[in-house]
Amino acid sequence: MNGRHTSSDGAITLHHDDLPDGLDLGPVVAIDTETMGLNPHRDRLCLVQLSSGDGTAHLVQIRPDAPGGKPADCPNLKRLLADPDVLKLMHFARFDVAVLQHTFGVTVAPVACTKIAARLVRTFTDRHGLAALCRDLLGVDLSKQQQSSDWGAPSLTPEQLAYAASDVLYLHALWGKLEALLVRENRRELAQACYDFLPARARLDILGYEEPDIFSHRS
Template sequence: MSGKITNGGPITLHRNDLPDGLDLGKCVAVDTETMGLNPHRDRLCLVQLSAGDGSAHLVQIIPSEPGGKPADCPNLKRLLSDPTVLKLMHFARFDVAVLQNTLDITVAPTVCTKIAARLVRTFTDRHGLAALCRDLLGVEMSKHQQCSDWGAPELTPEQMAYAASDVLYLHALWAKLEALLIRENRRELAQACYDFLPARGRLDLLGYEEPDIFSHRA
């Protein structure tokens, strides 16, 4: 069972797992916070989820002992691997890899707003979440807590607010980007990229980020 802490608003922090019976619908925004950017090396600390209703659920992944394995989280695993639940992410390549490595599941099906932006917003190189929310939704996001210590046993209200912001706007952002994909006749191509993400995550975990096996270079 998870322990629950409510952060005085639409942000709920759970210890190690989602509570039994929580229904986030068939389209869930998902993000992660880790101790670094190497999905094979760096510990998963937090998983953020939102049903697109303006609220967020944060699952703090706490090792059973220092340096030990994370506590089991069956409800979270079930949701992330459920083939009937679409997972919305930004830079899903990393999130899928770290979730698959930590939880030993296949994370699918997924959508990645960063891939979508790169397919349809070729007039710019600004594909970060903050830039997309500003340009497409008129929302200003603070990134001040991005490099804070996510492995701390107690998260600050500022950390929780930052973590929640990474999932609260993904449903609205995906609606805008999917319309652009359809308009530019690239929705099918985007889907092919999304379907490949679990395998791309496994390749990254095996060390095939560099050299890229699709590259012609020897």
């Protein structure tokens, strides 16, 4: 059963175990994930948030078939993630792509990452988190109060849903600001090369090549 909620940020629709048939979110979809932790091998995917940039968010709760069991298969969500004609817009895509590829067994591409963009052009600061970027570039204050809440709970609270939705509702606007900076600083092509590498970087992370770093000169 699905549910519709409203928050000060916009309309939120909660789906269970997949996106509905026929839902078209357009050619650029903002995507984020909530998990039980930061290790995709150990910590399961609990929620996937999506937005077309129109002020609404679709949240897919990924429930296991039994305690400790396999996650829902989510064929419609998997189709969108792998669609070469849909750009997946993320913040810190390295993690989100890794957990989505590990959970669903698809290659998530093409991808753009606002964190990579920020690090390429905002070299005057080390503030590249989503909340800092939304505040600095959009004048929007995001609450991070629910960041460490239990995303594996059978029922999510309105506060959790609002927090999760806020992580995708502003990504299109943020991407527009950062794209302009990348062009201004002549780093758009470099950013694209980084984006194109993300699915492979995620596979390396899943295989355990985060450490040792295969690009390092160390023996």
